[in-house]
Amino acid sequence: MSHDSPSDETGRLTRRHYVAGAGTLATVGIAGCSDDGNGSGDDGGADDGSADDGSGDDGSGDGSGGDASSELEIIHWWTAGGEEDAYNAMLDGFREENPDVEIVDNPAPGGAGSAIDAVVQNRVIDGNPPSTFQIWPGQALTPYTNEGLLEDIGDSVWDDDMREAYLDDVVDLSSPAGDLVAVPINIHRLNNLFFNVSVVEEADIDPTDIDDPQGLLGALETIDAETDATPLAHQTQSPWSSLQLWENIFLGQQGVDDYQSILDGDVEGLEDEVRSALELLADYLDYVPEDAGSISWDQGNDELINGNAAVIHQGDWAAGQYEGASGFEFGEDWDMVPFPGTDGVYHSVIDSFVFPTNNPSPEATERFLNYAGSVDAQERFNPIKGSIPPRTDVPMDEFGDFLSRQFDDFQNSNSQPPTIAHGTGVAPAIHSALEEVFANFNGNLDVDTAYEGIRDAF
Template identity: 30%
Template sequence: MRGLAGRRTRRALAAAGVVLLLAASACTGGDDDPEAARVEVFTWWAEGGEKAGMDALVSRFTADCAGQQFTDAAVAGGAGINAKQVLTARLAQNDPPDTFQAHAGAELTDYIDAGRVEDLTGEYDEWGLRDALPQGLIDDLTVDGKIYSIPANVHRANVVWSNPQVLSEAGIHAEPKTITAFLGDLEKLRKAGIEAPLALGRDWTQLMLLEAVLITKLGAERFAGLFTGATSWNSSAVSAGIRDFDKLVKYSNADRDSMDWPDAERLLIDGRAGYQLMGDWEAADLTAKGFPAYDWFTFPGNGDAFQWLADSFVLATGAPNPDGTKCWLSTVASAEGQRAFNAAKGSIPARTDTPTDGFSAYQLAAVEDWKAATPVPSCAHGSACSQAWQNAVNTALSAYSTTHHSVVALQKALAAAATQFVKQE
């Protein structure tokens, strides 16, 4: 475990609130300049390291795009669950923002198929992005020969964050290499009186944990096959993974289904939890909240699998200010924009030529891991599955966690979702 062994240390809104969220999304950011053209940027980056990253990017945009004014349309809510509801309502009313955040990969196909986003292939050529981005990422972004989004970063999902002091006081001084060892450490924490050995939040955070377990059980290639039809959700390996997932959930906080990820993170910061599995945006968020002494490791048994997701921006069809939006997108795509954004947000640049000055110890390690690791997509964050499929999986996990607690019923629901959506994609 980095640091413990002498190595380097380191809001759920109901659907009924959509009208209020729509009103909130009209709020503006920055100085009110009546002479400036406005670019409305729709995201779910409303707090912590995510908000710090956005602020850094806005500063670059202001410097790069004279005469354009950033308009903040952020809607709070982990992984964009609430924001996506608001965005869907706005698009249905033909009231698109100029640009909106979306996870790169399979999630974006929903917007492409609906004609909600414009082709940006020409901008890739004009801005030299084919040379600056990894070919594999460009391949993942290309749909029928066209590219529709600009990735701002790459995040890693399969990371476990820890409170070293809590672990040390429970007699834990080494990184667990297997799920069995991890379960043993969680039991030590429970016996030491820790309220929630494993901090956990609502549905999508539970999906992240399940995915990490399944990567261990299946390996990178077979895990990816769960979302292409190459691997069966009814297999014995998946059954074993879900049983291990069930064991891990039993060491989590009982109020997990009412928590977003920052709430679960607070358990870690306050010493009421030992571990939390969360994407690496947590590194910047922990630092921003005054807890820089965290530690981290890749989920036990995941090996060199780098479960990736990428935040990207699009040019919305019918955008009120397409020229200003393209200037925003060019800032997002630029090496300096990506350096400023990622240094603050805690992710790493999508570009391979971006300077890394100002990056944290975690980010520098992640940059090196990304060069050598095996990339694995994430359904929880849209790189592996469509939004509709993700919703079905989250519904299945919510039912498991709050109602039936049955691993058999959970596997049946996951297999049923795969049968439905693999046929459609």
């Protein structure tokens, strides 16, 4: 794996405006932000005066709650397929540079971060945090920053080289309250429609000809009639996949400006549009697996790999699973188009790591965060994870044809709105309420109740 800096000819990410504004949404304290979904991440509490003022000055100068430790406990939700492989590849690189640090791996699986919140929040509030934990930057950080539960790492981790290399608005998302508190390691795209080439050809469907979300419904109907495959490899066990699908239907029908209005809270002004996206989502759910309520996203994705399903709407972590599948080649066996109606949009979600206060291993945690923000870590992690790096100086040699195309799409995109389903675009209390709305919708397909729930959540 090469770690040289790329030349200008290799195509660096431009330092252009990356994320559309996440909205001026009110945030809440830890007590009101438990998240109880289930899927690729899940779970709250409150205490009194255990939090400091967020300055990181607890008398030790390093935010430590005790003696430095060589054990590094990491809580994350990467337990599926290529996600786990990508995480382990990053850890391998860290171990090579830090052989004296023992990693205590503590996964909290559950789709879209649905299980991790309760696990982490309870421990942080109790003054017994892990060394670091996975979290989305942006609005998802605010319950912790509001209570002073994350250290300012602007000097200890974010040196001048790192600040210069990162995309500007990724830096902004890492400092929602002013201080830099997170280290992003990737950028995922959500508005992907992946497909099994053989299955769609059998149905005589060309995904590049599907112009809008309504057209996708017609394609699903045709696939159902012409093949034995499941048209849409979608899971409803956990609400996040349907919430993610709904926001992309809305983006495909109404565009980024109206989507931003939703993030800003104007649901009532867009009632007809919100209802239209819900109605179409309900129609889509006629074409999902019979066991959609008991499978995970990656199990649904396996069916696409095996030729038992035609298409899946998913973040580009799904491609990490394809890359790990034997004999399943990009362009020949699988491909992807932007979700119909979203050409020119790079609907984004980012993962990051943080430095909790009362840290049990401040020295090891600082070393890990420094590594996570490095070229080496992001070059190891992202090609396997199915994401592009937030640093602008990571060579793309190891990223393959699909991610290179995503990289180009990102550079050429007109807008990069943040996501609702993955918490970067809305406050955690709103995110939690919306997951409850879509958990119910998965069961009853009640558009009226879902609309009222979305309105009330904002």
